[in-house]
Amino acid sequence: KPRPSLPSGNRCTRVSPMLHRRAFTVSVVWTLLLLYLGSVVHATESSLACPDWPTCFGTLFPEMSGGVFWEHLHRLVAGGLLLMFALATWLARKETADRPWVFRTCLAGMALLVVQALVGGLTVIYRLPDLVSTTHLGLALLFLVLATHVASATSWSREASAPDAGAARRVSKFATAAAVLVFLQSVLGGLVRHTDAGMACPDAPLCLGRLVPPLVNTPIILHFGHRVVGMLALVAIVWLAIWVVRQGTTDAIRTWALLAAGLVVAQVSLGFLSVLTVLAVLPVSFHTLGAAALLTALVHLATLARVSAGSPTQAPETQAA
Numbered sequence: 001k002p003r004p005s006l007p008s009g010n011r012c013t014r015v016s017p018m019l020h021r022r023a024f025t026v027s028v029v030w031t032l033l034l035l036y037l038g039s040v041v042h043a044t045e046s047s048l049a050c051p052d053w054p055t056c057f058g059t060l061f062p063e064m065s066g067g068v069f070w071e072h073l074h075r076l077v078a079g080g081l082l083l084m085f086a087l088a089t090w091l092a093r094k095e096t097a098d099r100p101w102v103f104r105t106c107l108a109g110m111a112l113l114v115v116q117a118l119v120g121g122l123t124v125i126y127r128l129p130d131l132v133s134t135t136h137l138g139l140a141l142l143f144l145v146l147a148t149h150v151a152s153a154t155s156w157s158r159e160a161s162a163p164d165a166g167a168a169r170r171v172s173k174f175a176t177a178a179a180v181l182v183f184l185q186s187v188l189g190g191l192v193r194h195t196d197a198g199m200a201c202p203d204a205p206l207c208l209g210r211l212v213p214p215l216v217n218t219p220i221i222l223h224f225g226h227r228v229v230g231m232l233a234l235v236a237i238v239w240l241a242i243w244v245v246r247q248g249t250t251d252a253i254r255t256w257a258l259l260a261a262g263l264v265v266a267q268v269s270l271g272f273l274s275v276l277t278v279l280a281v282l283p284v285s286f287h288t289l290g291a292a293a294l295l296t297a298l299v300h301l302a303t304l305a306r307v308s309a310g311s312p313t314q315a316p317e318t319q320a321a
Contacts, residue, residue, distance in 0.1 A: 026084040027109070027147030032292050034081060035140055037074045039288035042193060043281040046070040047128055053121040078120065082113050085147075105150050112143045130194045137190035141183055141295060148296050152303035164248030168309035171253060174240050175302035178260070179295060181236060185229045186291045188222070197222045198279050204272040230268055237264040237298070250308055256301040263294040 041047055049067030050056035056072050064072060089106035116139040123133050192198055197219035201207035207224050208214070215221050241261035245254055267290040273283045 026081065027088060028144065028151050028296060030077070030081045030084065031140065031144045031147060032289060032296065034074070034077050035137075035144070035292045036285055036289040037070070037077055038137070038140070039193075039285040040281060041067075041070045041074050043279065043284045044070055047133075048124065050075070050124065053124040075120075078117060082110075082117065085109060085113060102150060102154060105146060109143060109146050109150070112139060112146065116140060116143060128194070130191065133194040134187060134190045138187045141186055141292065144292060144296060145179070145183070145299050148299040149303050152300045153307065165309040167247040167249055168253065168305045171240075171244055171247065171249060171257070172302045172305035172309065174243070175257075175260075175298050175305060178233070178237050178240055179298035179302060181229070181233050182264075182291065182295045182298060185226070185233050186295065188226050188229060189288075189291060192222050192226050193284075195219060195222060198284075199275065200224075201227070201275065202278075204275045227271070230271060234264050234268050237261055237294075249305070253301065253305050253308060256297055256304060260294060260297040260301060263290060263297055266290055267294055 044067060046067030046069075049071040050062065052058065054060075054075070056062040056068060056075070062068050062072055085106070089103070089110055092103045092106045116136065119132060119136045119139060123129070123136050126132060192200075195218070200217075200219035200223035201213060203209060207227065208220070213220055213224055215224065238261050241257040244257035267287065270283055270287040270290050274280070274287050277283050
């Protein structure tokens, strides 16, 4: 069927379902899986199970057993993401020629993935230095933000503009601020993980039996700081959800705001559970996945609200749901 035409002078067009499927399913969901596997690799102490890079024991097809299974699987999934996002970039060039920002953003994503892979190699070559390993996580989260924004802005699902465009714009600003807070919190969490500060406070919700522990060393400072920022994120996102429900916004915006609130509550709970189980693999890995899912929800909410408000990069007839 022919695609609906847009008003003259508008640079935006509806993208094909295939492009959106690649951008969202592959780039977002696949990245969430990759982040989860990365956490499993660290939690199972498999990060150096393959002592070389990009090969594993000099081959691309090592025996998939023990820690090698998790480490090499992580590499294979990362390689799959790179190939599939390359396909999404090609589709963006072919099908959105009159919306160049999509293609440029995909190119930036490709560059980010390549840098991310190289930093991942450095973590192995230099035997897991803390800052390099944390940078590896930070770059993965940046790519997740980029992929989510593209997927949300080019969504095939549509709905009418928000009844109150001003409220939608404010939702977008608040959700963006919350996403920045969650990103910083996640990077701080990565630093806690890679400096082995996860049990610096062996109790929860208190730390060393106190509301504010003695900040006598770096592990305690990092761990306690991670908890403080986490509680700030909890309060900010729950407040955001309550505020959004009271505004003149769309059903989709309210749904995603409430979902973000639910995710942040689950995320804080998983953080405490990780400590109480002495960093067991499942709660720690799902804690990382929860942070990434929360970041995804907030970026989608911010993009969705901006589109519903009538963003200059999105026509009212093609606003994303």
